[in-house]
Amino acid sequence: MSRALPRLSDNLGALLHQLSPFEQMGEGEVAEIGADSIKVITRNLRLMRTIATNMETELNVYRLMDAGRVYTATVEQLAQDAAVGLVLETTGNVITPNFGRKR
Secondary structure, three states, X not given: OOOOOOOHHHHHHHHHHHHHHHHHOOOXXXXXXXXXXXXXXHHHHHHHHHHHHHHHHXXXXXXXXXXXXXXXXXXXXXXXXXXXXXXXXXOOOOOEEOOOOOO
């Protein structure tokens, strides 16, 4: 069983927590970040990108499903409207559909 991905907001909060000490720095100050910290930050950013991509894909699937329902209802209505125009002629024993051609 695969592990569920962490929530995007949790990862953003962790990244913010890592960078928050640098928020109080003055205008001309320079911050030094170790290589280990950079590796952790980039790993978290990659994970957040994966989560965001998955969320966007899921949202697109839901939008396409909803659009499909709308189009299906529209096609059904158009088919019903077209079927109403195909009135059957009932002269004699044989019922023949009237497709609009002249005899």
